Amino acid sequence: MQFNSIPFLFFLLCVVPLYYLVPQKHKNVFLLICSYYFYFCAKPEYLILLLASTAVNYLSACLLERGNAKRVVLYFSLLFNIGLLFGFKYLNFFNGQLNYVFQQFRLDIHIPAFSIILPVGISFYTFMAIGYLLDIYWGDRRRDRNYVLFSLYLAFFPQILCGPIGRAKELIPQFVAKSVFKYDNFSNGFRLMLWGLFKKIVVADNLGVYVDAVFNNASRHSTLTVIVATFLYAFQLYADFSGYTDVARGIARLFGIKLMVNFRTPYVNSTSVTDYWNRNHISLTSWFRDYVYYPFIGTNTGRLKRYAGILLMFLLSGIWHGAGWMFITWGLIQAIYLVVEDLLHIGKKKNVTWAARSFNQLSTFILVSIGLLFFRLPTMADLCTVARVIAGNSWDLYTGGRALVFAAIGLFCVMLLDRFMDKKQFDEYIGGKPLAARWACYLTLTMMIFLVGNIDGQAFIYFQF
Amino acid sequence: MDKPLFTFNSDVFRVIAKLFFWLAVVYLLNVIFYLAISNCYLRLSGGVSGAKISATIRQKHDVFIFGASRGLRHYNSGIISNYTGLSVYNAADDGKSPAYQLGLLTLLLEQHKPRAVIYEVGDIMSVLARGDVDLYPYYYSNKDVRLLLNKKDPFSYIKFRFKTYAYNQRIFTGIRGLLPGKKTADDGYRPLYGCIKDKDKIEYRDGFEGPDDFSRSGTDTSMIENFRQFISVCESNQIQVIFAFSPTLTGYHATCERLIRSIALEKKIPFFDYSSDMRFKGNRKLFKDVNHLNDEGATLFSNDIGEKLKKLFADRTKDANN
Numbered sequence: 001m002q003f004n005s006i007p008f009l010f011f012l013l014c015v016v017p018l019y020y021l022v023p024q025k026h027k028n029v030f031l032l033i034c035s036y037y038f039y040f041c042a043k044p045e046y047l048i049l050l051l052a053s054t055a056v057n058y059l060s061a062c063l064l065e066r067g068n069a070k071r072v073v074l075y076f077s078l079l080f081n082i083g084l085l086f087g088f089k090y091l092n093f094f095n096g097q098l099n100y101v102f103q104q105f106r107l108d109i110h111i112p113a114f115s116i117i118l119p120v121g122i123s124f125y126t127f128m129a130i131g132y133l134l135d136i137y138w139g140d141r142r143r144d145r146n147y148v149l150f151s152l153y154l155a156f157f158p159q160i161l162c163g164p165i166g167r168a169k170e171l172i173p174q175f176v177a178k179s180v181f182k183y184d185n186f187s188n189g190f191r192l193m194l195w196g197l198f199k200k201i202v203v204a205d206n207l208g209v210y211v212d213a214v215f216n217n218a219s220r221h222s223t224l225t226v227i228v229a230t231f232l233y234a235f236q237l238y239a240d241f242s243g244y245t246d247v248a249r250g251i252a253r254l255f256g257i258k259l260m261v262n263f264r265t266p267y268v269n270s271t272s273v274t275d276y277w278n279r280n281h282i283s284l285t286s287w288f289r290d291y292v293y294y295p296f297i298g299t300n301t302g303r304l305k306r307y308a309g310i311l312l313m314f315l316l317s318g319i320w321h322g323a324g325w326m327f328i329t330w331g332l333i334q335a336i337y338l339v340v341e342d343l344l345h346i347g348k349k350k351n352v353t354w355a356a357r358s359f360n361q362l363s364t365f366i367l368v369s370i371g372l373l374f375f376r377l378p379t380m381a382d383l384c385t386v387a388r389v390i391a392g393n394s395w396d397l398y399t400g401g402r403a404l405v406f407a408a409i410g411l412f413c414v415m416l417l418d419r420f421m422d423k424k425q426f427d428e429y430i431g432g433k434p435l436a437a438r439w440a441c442y443l444t445l446t447m448m449i450f451l452v453g454n455i456d457g458q459a460f461i462y463f464q465f
Numbered sequence: 466m467d468k469p470l471f472t473f474n475s476d477v478f479r480v481i482a483k484l485f486f487w488l489a490v491v492y493l494l495n496v497i498f499y500l501a502i503s504n505c506y507l508r509l510s511g512g513v514s515g516a517k518i519s520a521t522i523r524q525k526h527d528v529f530i531f532g533a534s535r536g537l538r539h540y541n542s543g544i545i546s547n548y549t550g551l552s553v554y555n556a557a558d559d560g561k562s563p564a565y566q567l568g569l570l571t572l573l574l575e576q577h578k579p580r581a582v583i584y585e586v587g588d589i590m591s592v593l594a595r596g597d598v599d600l601y602p603y604y605y606s607n608k609d610v611r612l613l614l615n616k617k618d619p620f621s622y623i624k625f626r627f628k629t630y631a632y633n634q635r636i637f638t639g640i641r642g643l644l645p646g647k648k649t650a651d652d653g654y655r656p657l658y659g660c661i662k663d664k665d666k667i668e669y670r671d672g673f674e675g676p677d678d679f680s681r682s683g684t685d686t687s688m689i690e691n692f693r694q695f696i697s698v699c700e701s702n703q704i705q706v707i708f709a710f711s712p713t714l715t716g717y718h719a720t721c722e723r724l725i726r727s728i729a730l731e732k733k734i735p736f737f738d739y740s741s742d743m744r745f746k747g748n749r750k751l752f753k754d755v756n757h758l759n760d761e762g763a764t765l766f767s768n769d770i771g772e773k774l775k776k777l778f779a780d781r782t783k784d785a786n787n
Contacts, residue, residue, distance in 0.1 A: 006620040183476040187483075220754065402634055446491050450629045451498065451636050456618070 001041045002459060003247045004200055011038065016254050020181050028148050028175055031156070031255065038157035039121070046119035049084070054151045056080055057129040061143045061150070064136045074137050081126045081133075088119055093323030121161040123320055123465050125154045127287055132168045134291055141169055149175055158251040162244050162462040164262040164283035171257070179256045188427040189253030191442075195426040196246030198445045198453075203414055204240035205457030206407035207232050210400040215376060218386045222394035226386055233376050234369040235411055238267055240461045241281070246426065253427075261425060265418035271360040272347025273337040273367055284320070288313045307342075311335040321375070321465050326383070330374035337367055406452035413448075492627070499628035502639035506602055506632060509641075516638050517558040518600065520653070522572045527551035529573065530653070531566045531695075532585030534559045538757045539585065539711040541767035542652035548771030549778055555653030557585060560597055563691040564613050568600040570698055571609040581705040581778070586725045587713065587740060589692065601631045616687065656760035657753035661714070689724070696732060705781065707774070708736040712745030712766055714752045737773055739766065 001008040015034045022030045040047045060077035064070055086094070095111040102109045132153070135141045144150050153171050154160075214221050214229035221229075245262040252259045266280035277285050297309030311332075318331020341347060347360060377383045421429045430438055449455070509516035521529070528551050530540045536557025546553040556569060566584070573579070598617050603610045604625050614621050624630045632639060699706045708729050710722070722740075729736040744765070745751055751762030758766060 006623055181474065181476055181480075183479050186476075186480045190484075402637060405637070406634060442487065443490060443494065446487075447494055447498070447629075450491075450495065450627060450633065452634055455624065455630065455633055 001038060003244065003251070004197060004457070007041075012251065012254075019179075019255055024178060027179055028146075028152055031175075032148055032152045035152065035155040035157040035160065039155060039160055042120045042161065043117070046122075049088075049119055049122070050125065050155060053081070053084060053125065053129060054154050057133065057154070058147055058150050060133055061136050064133060065143045070137060074133065077133050078130065081130050085122065085126050088116055088122055090319075090323040092116065118464070120463055124163045124165055125160060127165050127284075127320075128154055128168075131165070131287060131291055134295075135168060144168075144172055156252070156257070158248040158257075159259055162241070162248070162460060162465075164245060164248070164260040165287050166260055166283070170260065174257050177256075182256065185253050185256050188431065189250045191427040191430055192246045192250030192253065192425070194250075194442060194445050195430075196243040196248075196250060198410065198449055199239040199243030199246065199414055200460070201449050201453035201455060201457060202410035203407055204236050204243055204461075205454035206403040206410065206452070207236035207239065208458055209403035209454065210398075210407065211236055211376075213400060214398065215382075215386070218382070218389055221389060221398055222396050223390055223392045224395045225398040226389045228397065230373055230386075230390075231365075231369050232407075234365070234372050235267070237372060237375070237461060238263075238280075239411070239414060244460045244462060249425075250427075264423050265421055267365055267368075268361065268415050268418045269422055270364045270368075271352075271357060272341050273334070273364055274341050275347055276364055276368055277334070277338070284317065288317055292316060303342075307335075307339050310338050314338070324378075325380065326374045326377065330371055333371045333374065337371070403454065406454075409452065410448065495627045495629045498636075499632065502629070502632040502636060503602065505639040505641075506635060509638070516641075517556070517653070518569060518572065518603070521554065521556040521569060522576050524554045524556075524573075524653075525552075525577050526554040527580040528553040528583065529579050529581075530555045530557055530583045530585065531569070532557035533561045533588035535588045535711055535757060536585035537653075537655050538657050538753075539763045539766055540583065540654060540770075541656070541763050542654045544764065544767040545771040545774060546652075548768070548775045550775075551580065551778065553652065555655075557588075557653075558599075562598055563589060563688045563695065564598045564617065565600060567691045567695045567698070568598065568603070568607075568610045568613050570695060572600075572603055572607055574698070574702060575607070578702055579704055581707060582699060583707045583709055583774075584695070585711055586708050586722075586736075587710045589688075589725070601633065602635070604631050613691075654763075656763055657757055658760055659753055660759055660761075661749040661752050661754060693728070696728065696734070700732070706732070706734050707777070708734055709770060710736070710738045710740045711770075712739040712742050712751070712758060712762065714745070714747065714749070714755050716741045716746050735777055737770055739770075 001011060011034075019027060019030060019034075036047060036050075039050060057077060057080075060073055060080070063073040064077075092113050095113060099109075099111055132150075136143055144153075149172055152175055153166070153168055156166075156171070159166055211229050211233045214225055215233070218226055242263040245259075249259045249261075260283050262281060262283050264279040264282065266276050270276035270279055293309045293313050296312065297305055301309075314331040314335035315328060316331070317334070318327040318329070321327045321330070347364075352360070373383060373386060377386060417426070417429070430441055433441070506516065507519055509519045528545070528549070530536055530542065530553065532540075534557075537555060537559060540553075540555050540557070542553040542555045556573075558565075561569075570582070598613060600607075600610045600614060604614055604621075605611075605628075614625075618624070696706055708725060710725075726736065728734065739745065745758070745762065748762075751758055751765065753759040
């Protein structure tokens with residue numbers, strides 16, 4: 001069930017009214033059942049995996065709190081969670097690398113590839129579980145006595161498939177608090193959902209038509225076309241993932257739950273790649289900061305150690321995104337950007353001129369877009385093809401038909417609003433406008449979805465992670 | 466006394482009222498936009514990209530060419546018409562699936578019955594998995610189109626409740642219908658210009674690509690059924706069907722060519738196969754890209770097939786007279 005599908009609309013239409021009809025003490029059980037049903041619809045057999053992961057992690061949390069052999073329990077639980085990720089996400093990649101090594105040494109050994117379909121959302125709920133266990137281990141929070149609360153923390157349906165990677169200290173108290181039907185929750189929820197769907201259906205899916213047409217056949221396109229597609233992919237990924245997050249946050253608001261903010265207008269307001277990472281996929285970046293960087297590197301450390309921390313954090317981020325050298329290289333590139341920026345003090349100056357700020361924003365966008373080529377292209381051979389085309393000298397532009405025109409209109413709206421919103425979210429920003437402006441905005445967005453949206457478009461890109 | 470499960474407070478009323486208001490306004494705007502765009506769109510009679518269906522069903526020609534991009538770019542209607550002495554219209558369009566061809570045929574038959582149709586079969590394999598069924602504007606007016614679209618998407622009957630869905634992404638096409646300019650009927654042929662550069666690497670292939678494996682992922686087997694149904698509709702309306710596989714640069718054979726050949730044999734449908742014609746194979750000057758002839762190549766091909774069609778139609782007329 002995709003957020004932008006008819007079955008999900010029916011699911012939501014049933015779940016929301018029932019949630020408010022269910023007595024307070026059963027609300028979380030109801031929400032958990034609905035979340036499991038939602039996940040069951042994605043792929044029934046992987047619900048068993050989620051249930052097993054929940055049980056093992058809860059048991060680990062219980063043992064961690066008892067205080068006996070805490071470190072052993074932590075290592076076991078981390079091994080379990082990382083083992084799950086490894087088994088389902090990285091095993092075939094690892095086997096492939098081993099086969100390559102065997103081949104180089106002319107050993108007659110071949111490990112067959114396993115037929116494994118990546119369980120949707122495994123990277124997200126596994127990280128949430130690891131975060132929860134580490135919080136208990138460090139004594140930052142106590143284990144929740146209620147198994148349902150812990151299960152709901154991992155399985156809450158608006159965030160299970162693609163995040164944001166929530167924190168127990170923020171989410172669980174909201175599940176515990178008395179849930180009351182509030183107008184504000186609904187108005188803000190619908191605003192976020194509408195804005196998210198607009199970004200997904202009008203911008204991301206229309207851009208996807210162009211980007212796919214170019215990158216699926218890069219050698220047949222011109223230099224200019226491939227350069228344009230490179231930049232448009234950056235916008236597509238942003239519109240797709242931030243669109244998903246907005247819809248997820250909007251749905252959660254319908255139940256009175258505030259999910260973590262995941263994007264703060266990264267493309268139009270970032271003045272450096274460091275700034276970009278403070279604004280883009282915040283839940284993952286902050287997770288790595290809190291559970292990898294600080295524990296391993298600390299806060300007041302030397303430059304070299306800091307750089308090692310950045311490298312570790314982004315290499316892990318690359319691996320988290322997918323099993324492949326392209327993702328690892330992407331992580332490495334991000335780390336290099338950040339280290340170089342730190343060395344050259346880029347983006348640290350205050351009170352810069354408008355021109356300097358604009359230049360920084362543009363160069364940040366270009367650097368990020370180039371890095372994202374490693375994200376988009378499946379193999380190094382594809383990247384070489386794209387590089388060859390870019391190094392060429394053909395300047396006729398593939399226009400891509402009507403989808404690109406519609407995407408451009410939508411993208412202009414998104415970037416314009418992002419520019420004005422800066423660190424605010426859409427619901428906060430539009431909520432402060434006069435009634436007529438608000439309704440004009442809602443109706444324009446809705447009609448644009450109907451008229452120019454790619455309604456029968458693609459799945460969310462981050463489902464593959 | 467037990468507390469009520471849920472109290473209908475003013476917030477609930479506000480949310481429901483505003484949701485209904487939003488839905489009502491959206492529905493109204495949908496109807497207004499639908500009427501405005503459909504009025505413009507259905508006026509289009511050709512010369513505007515994206516309006517091929519409305520242009521096609523207005524034509525009263527003897528011969529229609531069906532297919533996807535190769536059909537559209539390879540068949541010069543004027544040349545074929547000169548040879549055969551029959552009026553020819555190129556109804557093919559980029560990326561269109563066999564379901565679209567079937568829908569278009571049923572829409573055409575509501576207005577006019579052609580004498581023959583030429584089906585470019587070289588397109589079929591490429592559009593089986595992802596070819597579109599771009600017949601949305603006719604959802605409300607044609608039962609067969611409605612069936613085809615409902616079969617393609619089980620939720621289409623809900624989506625079409627909002628009428629602008631029928632013109633989703635067609636707003637500019639509709640607006641162009643209002644603007645002055647070339648909107649008169651043409652022959653439907655859309656040539657490509659330029660040719661493949663010498664430095665571009667081409668992989669030449671001989672023989673079949675693989676078995677007729679339609680169960681492979683991504684291939685919509687119902688499209689084969691639509692293809693068969695297209696032939697049945699032609700048969701029942703006594704329209705002569707002709708298969709043609711226009712030239713390819715690499716000697717490409719569609720995976721489903723064996724199936725097409727067997728249908729041709731079974732139904733006694735003439736099949737003109739140029740896929741490995743040595744006049745075209747490997748001749749970069751005649752191609753815009755690997756799959757498409759340029760105008761020069763299309764002219765050469767149209768002259769050749771025009772000659773063959775002339776003979777075919779003459780033989781058929783002779784047979785009919787006898």
